[in-house]
Amino acid sequence: MGRIEFAIAFLSILIAVVAPGPSHAQTWTAAERSILRSLWIGSLPQLPKDSSNQVADNTEAAKLGQKLFFDMRFSGNKKIACSSCHKPEKGFADGLPLAQGMGAVPRHTPTIIGTAYSPWFFWDGRKDSQWSQALGPMESPVEHGGTRTEFAKILYSNQAYRKSYEAIFDELRDTTDESRFPNIAAPIDDPQSRAAWDAMKEGDRQIVSRIYSNIGKAIAAYERLIIPGPSRFDQYVEAVLNGDQATQKELFTDDEIGGLRLFIGKGNCIECHNGPLFTNNDFHNTGLTPRTDAPGNSGRAAGVKSVQADEFNCLGPFSDAEDADCGELKFAKLSGAELIGSFKTPTLRNLGKTAPYMHEGQLSTLSAVVDFYNRAPKAKIGRSELKPLRLTETELFRLKRFLMTLDGPLMVPQALMSPPR
Amino acid sequence: MAQLGLFIIGAFAALFLVLAPPPAAAQMKMEGGHGAAHNQRGKPASAHGAHQADTRPTKIPEHLDVARTKFSEQAKFSVNVTSRLDPVTINKMHSWVLNLKNPDGKPVRDAKLDISGGMPMHGHGLSTAPRVTKNLGDGKYLIEGVRFNMAGWWELKIVIDSGHHKDNVTFNLILK
Structure with missing residues (x-):
């Protein structure tokens, strides 16, 4: 082997050893x-505790929640369920640019996968728990388009729902009396629903909102289980x-x-x-x-204001959390250019x-x-x-x-x- | 010996060729290609107008002071901060205890503390709004509601008002 060949062989070996080839990567x-x-x-980590939802880890609640998640009766036109946009086969999203409920939704459907780990919900974080989030679309006129009095009545009229609700929570209050509980009533933008809600007695409104919040808590108990592999x-x-x-x-x-x-x-x-x-x-x-x-x-600039004012937030009357459990809400950044x-x-x-x-x-x-x-x-x-x-x-x-x-x-x-x- | 010397020089030359960064011309060619892609959309690479007046630092300063005990800017106070989450990790809500003394080492009780901060390289503030929730006595204050949402260089800025003196202090944290 001549000097040049030897030098080439030496350098080739050297290059093979130190060069960033695929194995080096x-x-x-x-x-x-x-x-x-x-x-x-x-x-x-393990699923974080949701202190605001005392049935978050209750298997019966998750079963009820799963039924509710797929049940199209909980909508204004009886054609929309949570699963209409959060389709299991599409990664619990819908594959559309913008969601389509009873009307055109101005947001893209985010996936539910792993959301139990999030302190904030919706793209703008206007909700601070999975159960509170679940309630938002149900009364949105462009999503489920229903009202909470309707939902309470559906639960009460269905034997199976009534039975499982009472096994998980407490007695399901009778909301069939239309003079006290109008068929369509909720504190939402729709003037008719709003007027009917405002005309109700405060105690009756509390009864309905309690049932409504429990619907959300059952759905959340189900949604918590949707985690990535x-x-x-x-x-x-x-x-x-x-x-x-x-x-x-x-x-x-x-x-x-x-x-x-x-x-x-x-x-x-x-x-x-x-x-x-x-x-x-x-x-x-x-x-x-x-x-x-x-x-x-x-x-987020608007979302953080919404969640502060939300009756279903961590510090609100329907939450099961102690004040100390609501750190995210209590210390949420309320202003700042970056919001x-x-x-x-x-x-x-x-x-x-x-x-x-x-x-x-x-x-x-x-x-x-x-x-x-x-x-x-x-x-x-x-x-x-x-x-x-x-x-x-x-x-x-x-x-x-x-x-x-x-x-x-x-x-x-x-x-x-x-x-x- | 001369041959061995030649091989050693050759080896170093080869090492240099292999390990040295690509020549500037090659890099420019890559960037040129990238810029051309923008030109096709009518947006030259230099048209990122939003970022032209960017004054944010681009890297963490060398020898950044990450001390947890320091004097305030005008040396009116000696301040120590201790995280109750140790090590400090991202995406976890946690609290800190601030220990406030005057320069002689005497506790400063009943001061007002205003907490802010952020990431100098990103230009955004803290992701939460921490505040003093409890005066623990003896110049100690509980700061709740701290959550950092990404790794990197963070500043924790505290405005201190003891009633007699007002001063600022900034603590640096490097989170991984």
Whole structure:
């Protein structure tokens, strides 16, 4: 072997040893492994206690809630249930840009998966518990379009409902007397429903609102059980934490690894999409252009005011919580420029099933999403927190490939995925 | 020996070639391609107008003071803060105890404290509105309602009004 050939062979070996080839891409530093662990589903804690709902972990309540969740009778036209928009087969969302109930809903349907871990509900956080959230759409004229007196009457007239309600809560009060309990009455914007509600005696209103809040608590007991299962990403992290290189290679392509590096690195995604549910459950302005000039565009700025005034909030008369359990509500930020035009960070788990994206379904594909974050356009309302990422097309592709690894099965028994028998 | 020397030099040269960042020209080419994509939409890469007047720091300063005990800006008070959540982790509501003394080390009781803060690199404030909920006595105050919603550099700013003196203090936290 001549000197030159020897030098070439020597350098080739050297390059093979130190060059960042595909096998090298599998290496994560201790700090990176710690970040991966924080995103791993194994880091998801036990379901947090919902002190505001004393039946949150009651299996009978969950069964009742499941029935209610799928029951279309609890709507103005008897055609809408919670499951109309939160379809189990579509990741408990609906696949539409904007939800469609009895009318056109100005928001994209968020998934229910893992929401038991969130302190805030709706895109603008105008509710502070799963049970209180469940009550919102039921009286919204464009969603279920019903009223609480109707709902109380449906429960009372149905033997099975009445029996299970009384087994879980207490006596279901008789609301059949129309002179005391009009068929349609609720403290909502609709003038007729409102007038009928205002004409009722305070004690009767309390009876109805108590039943209504219990409907929400039963639905929440069911919704709490809808939690995500391990995705391919979680299996990969397990392999990383176990130092199992072979399994890592089987599970993730170089593009997916590259995407994960961007996700926790210069893509800045992890700033808000953190923790095992890939969300900090907080509110951020990302500069999305609203579809209309609706007043709801102020996002959290309006949402936090609504939740403070809500009779069904943690501190309200229908909550089972002690004052000390209501930290999120008591210490909620009420003002500040960053609340304007800010909306809740959604989970990224199962996002392959929950397109389109964003609070008004503005972005129809994952490609559009990563492109949007890359450009970070100026906000039309408030100020965007984003900075342009300036990623290359290849990097955007890798990021997208990584995001697709977050799809996984739900940790939900099949029996909970459809109406109970 | 001369051959060995040559190999060592060769090895270092190879190492340099492999490990050195891509040349600036290559990077510019990548960015040029990226900018061109924007041009197709009529939005050049430089048209991110919202960010042009951005005064936010782009990185955590070297030697950032992360002490939990320090004098206030005008040295009117000595202030210590201790989190009741240790280590401080993100997305968890928790409380802090603030211990307030005058520069001589005597407790400052019945002061008014106003708490704010945020992330200097992001330009946003705290995600909650913490406040003093209990005067624990002996210059100690309970601050409830603190929740940080992301990792990174946070500031906790406290305006202190003892009735005799008013001063500010800022604590830095690096959360992982």
